[in-house]
Amino acid sequence: MTPSPIRFGLIGTGRIGQVHAVNIAASPDTTLSWVADPFIAGATGVTERFGGRATESADELLASGEVDAVIIASPTPTHVDLIAAALDRGIPVLCEKPIDLDLARVDALRPLVAASGVPVGLGFNRRFDPAFAEVHARVGAGEVGELEQLTIISRDPAAPPASYIAVSGGIFRDMTIHDFDMARFFVSDIVEVSATATTTFDDGAREHGDVDTAVTVLRAASGAIVTIINSRHSASGYDQRLEAFGARGSLQVANAGTSLVSASTATSVEARPPYQDFFLERYAASYAAELAEFVKSVRGEASTSPTFEDGRAALVLADAAQRSLVERAAVAVSFD
Amino acid sequence: MTPSPIRFGLIGTGRIGQVHAVNIAASPDTTLSWVADPFIAGATGVTERFGGRATESADELLASGEVDAVIIASPTPTHVDLIAAALDRGIPVLCEKPIDLDLARVDALRPLVAASGVPVGLGFNRRFDPAFAEVHARVGAGEVGELEQLTIISRDPAAPPASYIAVSGGIFRDMTIHDFDMARFFVSDIVEVSATATTTFDDGAREHGDVDTAVTVLRAASGAIVTIINSRHSASGYDQRLEAFGARGSLQVANAGTSLVSASTATSVEARPPYQDFFLERYAASYAAELAEFVKSVRGEASTSPTFEDGRAALVLADAAQRSLVERAAVAVSFD
Amino acid sequence: MTPSPIRFGLIGTGRIGQVHAVNIAASPDTTLSWVADPFIAGATGVTERFGGRATESADELLASGEVDAVIIASPTPTHVDLIAAALDRGIPVLCEKPIDLDLARVDALRPLVAASGVPVGLGFNRRFDPAFAEVHARVGAGEVGELEQLTIISRDPAAPPASYIAVSGGIFRDMTIHDFDMARFFVSDIVEVSATATTTFDDGAREHGDVDTAVTVLRAASGAIVTIINSRHSASGYDQRLEAFGARGSLQVANAGTSLVSASTATSVEARPPYQDFFLERYAASYAAELAEFVKSVRGEASTSPTFEDGRAALVLADAAQRSLVERAAVAVSFD
Amino acid sequence: MTPSPIRFGLIGTGRIGQVHAVNIAASPDTTLSWVADPFIAGATGVTERFGGRATESADELLASGEVDAVIIASPTPTHVDLIAAALDRGIPVLCEKPIDLDLARVDALRPLVAASGVPVGLGFNRRFDPAFAEVHARVGAGEVGELEQLTIISRDPAAPPASYIAVSGGIFRDMTIHDFDMARFFVSDIVEVSATATTTFDDGAREHGDVDTAVTVLRAASGAIVTIINSRHSASGYDQRLEAFGARGSLQVANAGTSLVSASTATSVEARPPYQDFFLERYAASYAAELAEFVKSVRGEASTSPTFEDGRAALVLADAAQRSLVERAAVAVSFD
Known part of the structure; x- marks a missing residue:
């Protein structure tokens, strides 16, 4: 017999909420x-298209008795309380990253999650992007040998x-956090973080003490080194590349083009249209696969969904990068 | 005011019918x-998923008074009669290719369609594939200058x-017909067809007097030459490439990969996973765009949908290629 | 003991003579x-740089008793007589293509060469280009299975x-002749030629009854089909590609770039500088390898050098293409 | 009037000496x-092929009065004394990198060089590789805007x-030193170095306290960040890539292939033969261009040859990287 569909509550109806x-x-x-959504028009806009009941109140949603699982896609400062409220009612949660900008608040929530x-x-x-997932599986199967270097351009x-920058927590907590999780997806035993970053073009970043250009190097106990190269802008489109390198070779993820067409003229050859614009296009398939995997974990089936601990670990790395940036030194990390 | 949705009747529930x-x-x-669908389980399988009423009888569908337009995706020999039946009731038709394997039957229908x-x-x-459509638009905008050579690998x-080969009408009417239409999409004034073809590997083709390997060259009054290179098999996946060449350069359509990943090892570098398997994957976006364009023509808006005359012209080219193959000579064509 | 160097006579000091x-x-x-070289300044220009004695007279060169082998790089109409004169003295010959524009003259020379x-x-x-030679060797080793289609873009x-066009003998004898030899390098049993050609841009070609755009299709007894796509111009540089296709896959030769650099901007990505300009750059390595191979044949060692018969066969194909172009029919060929 | 050729003395006849x-x-x-060369057979081996007189003694060479310039390609520990000896006689020097492994010895030589x-x-x-030089020129012309990130994979x-590792001075002084110079070629105002390195596979490195895997991040006063990713091995061949990134786009240098051929089969497509093996192949053109540029400087013409100060600056960066590796902190650098 086919199991009944999981009834989802959705909290937050911004861009990512709508994707969900x-x-x-x-x-x-x-x-x-x-x-x-406290902005009720956002909520009704969604229910009109996709069904369900709209409310201004997350509490009403959680108390309805009609949600088997909840997706939290509201602003970051609300995440911790909403996770706690859902867990109080025993409702499984899929929470958008980051859990919170403040590791202390995350740690305060940690025992409740564990219990x-x-x-x-x-x-x-x-993690669910077909290309990154393929490289992860092939590295796991030993295709490149032991992983020695992972290079992420993002x-x-x-x-x-x-x-946005004023409240984002800075580039490491807001943008690199995805790359920190990708690093941990491939390399689980990271022990040290070194960050170098500057402000080269963005007055908004400068105004709020943030940076727009960053390189973060992570060292693993195994000897593997992860390099994350970030910029807040990219003229040719969303730049999302990865190379997994080991003794037997390397696997590379290229950027996603917008077309199969290339042009050759008297001045250049094999020129292609720019890359996809941003994450909603580039990772469209990932969001769907993420949901499918989370459903497995709700159903009690084996699942590779990133967990609360993964969310906390990425924040630990972000904090360490920020400290490294200030102290101009490598910072040891532990995920205990 | 948003217009009401067009109510579609669908005749035929095979692979392509289901895509529609x-x-x-x-x-x-x-x-x-x-x-x-005379195979009623096919029809009910579709209506259970997507709504509508199922019937064994195309006549009942056409007589229902509840279809604003009909898609004919039934076997080729039924196309002519079904088009005629739909036109008798004034119902717009989107018919799968080919109209028929016999040009005489197509010509007999021609006055009814015109009237x-x-x-x-x-x-x-x-024609609606994003890559081919992009090249068509860029050629139309003069990016390569006058089109001198169009090369299609298919x-x-x-x-x-x-x-299937026993009833397909042969490679030109069954497979190359898509390439003939692509040729006409870019080059409207074709005047001559020369075909060379052999049977190199497929016993089924040999048994039924068909070929599995073909090269067809089309000459236009303008001087443009179209080359179509066909094979019934391709180890590395569905091979669908095109090059539009003119005095100022060329535009090329590459194959559609299945992954953004490439591998480098001691024996080879930049190796990528095989291409997409077949047309349902490769042209998924095209079917949707084709429907959207046909809806425009049903609504009386300007539309670039290929017409009955386009279907007939492709068949004229297929017949000419077959004759050229037998006569070992170039065959003049006219679409009048 | 190292054998003494072969003493070469060089007849003709144009571009290709200088390469030799x-x-x-x-x-x-x-x-x-x-x-x-009758243009004595050409001859002395070469001897001043590379040694040897200069003369206006090919006869003096052949009679000198100081040449172990001769390279004929003079104008085409002189080839037949110079080959005959060299053979009269028992001197091995490496002759530039074509042997002659007139097959009758070539055939008249044939018995002398054979004897x-x-x-x-x-x-x-x-044939000695590293890329084409590599594909030839890999096809020979069975990497793609039986060769079914060979596609040459040139x-x-x-x-x-x-x-030049006025005396070149036309596109097939002057330009395609290289591609005809490449076709025979891969496919030895060609039995039929079909040509389609037009004049789309070149007034010089039009003036002299030649064409500037041509597609030639060759059929082999084995069923293999060779397609040769020619144009007299190419905005993005010398366009020399090849694809060998069989049941197990394909091998492709890409164009030779002039740089390892690619550029990505807001309007295009992965754009590379144009291709190499022309044959002196593209085939520089081939000329050296050709000489080395010819030296082997002079020394009586096993050699894969193309022979007089290869030169004649290419001319047979060029004549057949020309006849096919006029007769608008496929033309059967034999190399007996 | 053509100037007389510069008479070169060559000291050292190992692999690089022979290239020169x-x-x-x-x-x-x-x-x-x-x-x-003290190993006189090395010296005579060279003079037999390329002319000149052979000697065991660099002093005899310098004292001969027959050398207008000298190339020092002997072991690193001899460089400083040989430079001094040449300068004592007023003979221009082209010295292989590094000047010395010990910055103190370099600094001791510095006043003599300056005077x-x-x-x-x-x-x-x-710097003279056509691809890197092209990117340098295009960045200089503003094609990517202000340079924000330079990424070197080496x-x-x-x-x-x-x-070799026992006496090489470690990965930074021996291998990364080329990348440090490339960094300075593009970014002149480097102020800080952060290095992370591990030993993942090479027992020789482990035995001698060296590393085999390193990532070095350089920060410039301008805000530009240079990332250098090194490994002592690479299964698919010599891996030499670079990306120059700015607000308007990026320029990338790809690896140098060994062939224009790619293969497509049922298991992978577009697979190419491995990259060139090592620096003698990859940088063959660079050595020739380097010599030509040095000749200009000997002739007193404007030249972009890297200087003694460039050699010293690269060593400053190598020392800083080594210190950063030990101290686990960023190290400030100055080239004064």
Whole structure:
């Protein structure tokens, strides 16, 4: 017998919340039951398209008795309290990253999560990108030998508005955090973080004490070294590359083009249209796969969903990078 | 005011019929109203997923008064009669290619189509492939100068069963017909066809007097030359390439990969996973765009949908290629 | 003991003659002994740089008793008589293509060549290009299975002057002849030729009854089909590609770039500088390898040098293509 | 009037010494006059092929009065004394990198070099690689805007023998030193160095306290960040890539292939043969261009040859990287 669809509550209806709503509606395994947003027009906009009941109140959603799992896609400062509220009711949670900008608040929540016995997934959707997942599987199968170097190039198409930077927690907690999780996806025993960063072009970053250009180097106990190269802008589109290198060779993820066409003229050959614009296009498939994997964990099946601990570990790395940046020294890390 | 969705009747529920059903259901501009298939389980399988009423009888579908347009995705020998039946009732038709294997039957239908005053679209969906459409637009904008050479490489992943070849009308009418339409999409004034073909590997083709390997050269009054290179098989996946060449340069369409990953080892570098398997994957976007364009023509808006005349012209080219193959000579063609 | 260097006579000091002079001087196996050119300044220009004695008279060169082998790089109409004169003296010959524009003259020479017992090599240097030679070897080793399709794209960077076209014998004898030899390098049992050609841009070609755009299709007894796509111009540089296709896959030769650099901007990504300009750059390595191979044949060692018969066979194909072009029919060929 | 060729003395006849000998002999601007090597058979081996007189004694070479310039390609510990000896006689020097492993010895030589008034060039030949030079010129012309990130991937094909590592001065002074110079070629105002390195596979490195895997991050006063990714091995061949990134886009240098051929089969597509093996192949053109540029400086013409100060600066960076590695902190650098 086919199991009943998981009834989802969705909290937050911004860009990413809407992506989740589409995927919940599209999957035969899930259904959208309740949608909460204090900006009620956002919530009703979603329920009109994809079904479910709209409310301004996340509490009403959680108390409805009609949600088997909840996706938290509201602003970061609300995450910790919402996770706690869901766990109080025994409702599994898929929370967008980061859990919080403040590791102390995350640590305060940690015992509750550990004791809850229900899945708390973190929205590191890139693990489910078909290309990164393929490289991960092939590295795991030994295709390159022991992993010695992982190089991640991750550049956003354009810097966010200064108002966003003001509350983002800085480049490491806001942008690199995805790359920190990718690093841990491949290399589990990271012991040290060294960061170098500057502000080269973005006045918004300068105004709020943030940086726009960063290189972070992670060292693992095994000897593997991870290099993360970030920029807040990229003229040719969203720049998301990765190379996994070992004794037997390397596996590389190229950027995602927008077309199969190339042009050759008197001045250049094999020129292709720019890369995909940003994460909603580049990682569209990842969000759907992330949901499918989280559903498995809700159902009690074996699942590779990133967990609350993965979310905390990425924040530990972000904090260490920030400290390294200030202290101009390598910073030892532990995920205990 | 948003216009009401077009109510579609779907005749035929094989692989391509099902693709159309998915796209009709997914678009806010269209709805699936009736589905006909003598194999009634095929029809009900579709209506259970996508709505509408199922019937064994195409006549019942056409007579229902509940279809604003019909898609004919039934076996080729039924196309002519079904088009005629739809036009008798003034119902616009989107018919899968080919119209028929026999040009005489197509010509017999021609006056009825011309007199009907309703759109009759032909399912040459590759015109709507984003890559081919992009090259077409850029050539039209003069990017390569006057088009001098169009080269199409079109190889299926594997030969069809002998039973299919027995009734397919041969490689030119069954497989190259898509390439003939692509040729005409770029070069409208074709005047001559020369074909060379052999049977190199496929016993099914040999048994039924067909070929598995073919090169067809089309000459245009303008001087442009189109070369179509076909094979019934391709070890590395569906091989669909095109080059538009002129005085100022060239535009090329590459094959569609299945992954962004490449591998480098001691024996080879930059090796990528095989290409997409076949047309349902490669041209998934094309079918949806084809439907959207046909809806425009049903609504009386300007549309670039391929027409009955396009379907007939491709068949004229296929017949000429077959004659050229037998006569070992170039064959003059006219589309009048 | 190292054998003495082969003493070469060079007849003709145009562009290709000079390439040969450089290679003869650079190799420890060869030395430049005599250089003949009626334009004596051409001959002395070469001997001043690379040694040897200069003369206006090819006869003096051949009669000198100081040449072990001769390279004929003079104008085409002189080839037949010079080959005959060299063979009369028992001197091995490496002759630039084509042997002659008139097959009757070639056939008249044929018995003398057959009876001479000395090597007569033909300058189809592309056989020695590292990339084409690699594909030939890998196809021979069965990497793609039986060869089913060979596709050659061969476009010169710019049309030659009208004065050259006036005496070139037409595109098939002058330009495609290299591609015909490449076709025979891979496919030995060609039985039929079909040509389609037009004049799309070159007034010089039009003036002299030649074409500038051509597609030639060759059919082999085995079923293999060779397609040769030619143009007299190519905006992005010398366009020299090849694909060998069989049941197990394909091998492709890409164009030779001029740089390892690619650029990505807001309007295009991965754009590379144009291709190499023309044959002197693209086939520089081929000329040296051709000489080395010819030296082997002069020394009586096993050699794969193209022969007089290869030169004649290419001309047979060129004549057949020309006849096919006029008759608008496929033309059967035999190399007996 | 053509100037007389520069008469070169060559000290050291190992692999790189021989490369210089070939280039000196091949250029019309240079001639090989004397060759010195304590291993006299090495010296005579060179003079027999390329001319000049052989000696065991570098002093005899310098005192001969027959050398206009000297190339020092002897073991590193001899460099400082040989430079001093040449400058004592007013002879221009092109010295292989590094000047010395000990910055104190370099600094002791520094006043003599500054006072000498004759060119002292350093053998950072990669500056003359056509691809790197092209990117440098295009960045200089503003094609990517202000340079924000320079990423260098530099991996040798295989680790050197343990005996070499024992005296090499470690990965930064021996291998990364080329990348440090490349960094300074693009970014002149480097102020800080952070290094992370491990030993992952090479027992020779482990035995001698060296590392085999390293990532070095350089920060410039301008805000530009340079990332250098090194490994002592690379299964797919010599890995030499670079990306120059700025607000307007990026320029990338790809690896140098050994063939234009790619293969497509049922298991992978577009697979190419491995990259060039090592620096003698990859940088063959660079050595010749380096010599040509040094000749300019000897002639008193404007030249971009790297200087003694460039050699010293690279060593400053190597020392800083080594210190950063030990101290686990960023190290400030100055080139004063």
